[in-house]
Amino acid sequence: MTLSSALGAAMSGLNVSQSGIDITSRNIANVGTPGYTRKVAQQTNLLAGGEGIGVRREAAQRTVDQFLQQQLRSSTASSAFLNIKSSMLGRIDAGFGTPDSNSSIAGAVSSLATMLQELIDNPESEPARASFINEASNLATKLNQTSDTIQAMRLEAERNIAAGVEQANALLNTIASVNNQIASRQAGSLSIGDLQDQRDMAIDELSRLMDVKVVNRDDGTVTVFTSGGQLLLDRTPVELTFDEHTQMDPTSTYENGGVGTIRLVSGSTSIDLIAAGALRSGALAGYVEMRDEILPEAQAQLDELAAQLALAMSEETVEGTDAVDGAATGFDIDTSDMVAGNTINLSYTVGGVRQDVTIVRVDDPSVLPLSDSVTAATGDTVIGINFDQPMANIIADLQAALPGDVVVSNPAGNTIRFLDDGAVGNSDIDAVSATITPSALTGAGTGLPLFTDGENGTVFSNSLDGIGQKTGFASRITVNPAVIADDTVLVSYDAGVPMGDTTRPLDFLARLTSNTRTYAPETGIGGSATPFNGTIDEFARRIVSFQSSQASNAERDAEAQQVVTSSLQDRFDAETGVNIDDEMSNLLLLQNAYSANARVISTIQELFTVLMSIGR
Structure with a gap:
């Protein structure tokens, strides 16, 4: 050399x-x-x-270990998803209250029962009657406020989805821009490490919003997909759109277009990412699940409690009277006091097989036909009948819906008659009754329309007309102004009943704490095959415990996932830092x-x- x-x-x-x-x-x-x-x-x-x-x-x-990096991004998306659920479920739990708290929804029902006992002990006492009404108002207010909180949280989720979509679009544009710079520098054999860091930061931030998969290309660029396989970025990014709604109430659902949806737009192609199930993790998925599933379920629990509470206090059962026509026997039932939502309960046996049928009065034929799930009872068949038409048409509709061996007629006025097939002997009418919700404060039995629908002041009858009276009822339930104006009706249920009589207060207490009812499975309490059956106060305790358990489980899951994410982050930092x-x-x-x-x-x-x- x-x-x-x-x-x-x-x-x-x-x-x-x-x-x-x-x-x-x-x-x-x-x-x-x-x-x-x-x-x-x-x-x-x-x-x-x-x-x-x-x-x-x-x-x-x-x-950089790209496999470890992808694991970290998936774990980050899971953490974001679970953290949002944990945070919002904790707030729902706070609204419902803790199971052992007097300020919880269950505590408010219990306090109402306590005031009933005082009313039973002192039916003539004006302070006792006032205290009971005050507790009833407190319970209604608690339901109103908790319902409002649920809808406010849904609107908050809607706004966060909108902000997240906007942020995702900005991040995709950043990734695309850096992609171009990297491709140019790599073609010139120049260093691209710092640009890769910049791009990875944008992808990491995107992974907090949604679970993404990244594919590296030979020219140094990356292609980004959702975990469901939808392309987000190749050479150019797609556009994510969201039609944000600025108002939210219990009737606002994804199915009826009452909430926004996230769409992926690429050229002439538009994909609804929510309908496609493309959002499986990340903050956006968390907010969508809260808005469309978890919060509506909590609202359904509140609405069911409010509805069953109102019905329990006001419902009366009208038994059918024996009817005979030649060899045919059965029952007559007077439908004069029936309103939309009230039912006729029919039991018959045809060919040795017993069948229970619930006939529901509707005044809005657009809601027909009704599903069997309208009632929480298992094994019954639900028939919706439009009663806002001439009696002849009502009878015709009933006859068409029932077997020919059950004969339906109108002997007079508003009475409907159900008869067996007489001498043929193939059918029997076992029982007929009607469940009604009287609006009168006295003279209609021991029931009382203690709670009404605050939107229009009507008695709650669980009408299915329109969107259904139960939807959002927790936000509207109020103590009947007529009862507040005259609290003597808490005791005096009929003419001549003395103020010292305890019949109605005792019946109230039984309706609240002893009589069992079946609750709708869409509340998440029980299932369609085994719906929850219990008293009003038991159901109140059950939904409070349900929310407490959900919040606790979500917190535990979020903490466990955070341990995984932190561990992966530590490993990644140790290898790349x-x-x-x-x-x-x-x-x-x-x-x-x-x-x-x-x-x-x-x-x-x-x-x-x-x-x-x-x-x-």
Whole structure:
């Protein structure tokens, strides 16, 4: 090797050492910088004609385990999803109250029962009657406020979805822009590590919004998909749209278009990501699940409690009277006091098989036909009949809906008669009764319309007309103003009943704490095959315990997932982050190499000086 080639080799070594020091100094300077990954540059032997003439350093690269990075992103999406559920379920739980708290919904029902007992002990006491009405008002207010909180949280989720979609679009545009820069620099064999860090930060932030899958391309760019396989970004990003709604109430559902939906728009293609099930994790999925599933279920629990409470206090059962027509026997039922939502309960046996039928009065034929799930009872058949038509038409509709062996007629007025097939002997009418909700405060039995629908002041009858009276009833339930105006009706249920009589208060207490009812399975309490059956106060305790359990489970799941995410983050940081000790050790090696190369250059300069002096 000549002195010139030796000088070239030493100069290349000096340059490589300088480059290494530059990379190391940037690593040290960025300790703790969010998203920064340690950069390294491999050095290789520089050859000419098969002989080494020095050294060169490749462009700086990152040390990133892409499999671990994808695991971390998926875990981050799961953490965001579970954290949102935990936070919002905790707030629902706070609204319902703790099971052992007097301020909970269950506590309010219990307090109402306590005031009833005081009324039973002192039916003539005006303060006792006033205290009972006050507790009833407190319970109604608690239901109103909790319902309002549920809808406010749904609207909050709607707004957060809108903000998340806007943020996702911005992040996709950032990723696309950095993609282009990376492709350009890689084509020119330039360093792309810092741009990759910038792009990864955007992808990491996107993964908090939705679970994404990233595919690396040969040109250094990436393609981004949802976990469900929908393309979000290839060369250019798609656009995510969201039709945000600014108002929310219990009738606002995804199915009826009352809430916004996230759509993926690419050219002429538009995909509803919610309907496609593409949002499986991340903050957006968390808010969608809260808005469309968990919060509506909580609302359904409140509405069911409010509805059953109102019905329990007011309902009266009217038994059918025996009817005979020749050899045919059965029952007559007077429907004069029936209103929309009231029912006729018919049991018959045909061919040795007993069948229970619930005939529901509707005044809005657009809601027909009715599903058997309209009632929570198992095994019954539900028949909806439009009563807002001539009696002849009502009878015709009933006859068409029932077997021919059950004969339906109208003997007079508003009476409906159900008869068996007489001498044929193939059918029997076992029982007929009607469940009605009288609006009168007295003279209609011991029931009392204690609670009414505050929207229009009508008695709650669980009408199915329109969207159904039960939907959102918890936000409208109120104590009947007529009862507040004359609280003597709490005791005096009929003419001549003395104020010391305890019949009605005792019946109230039984309706609240002893008589069992069957509750709708859409509340999440019980199932369609085994709906929950219990008293009003038992159902109140059950829904409070349900929410408490949900909140506790969600908190536990979120904490467990956070442990996983933190562990993955620690592993990722350990592999990709800057370690000061390692960098200082490397810096010492580079310093020694730099000094050695400088010494070689100095020696060669001295040798050149000697050669020059010989020439003189």
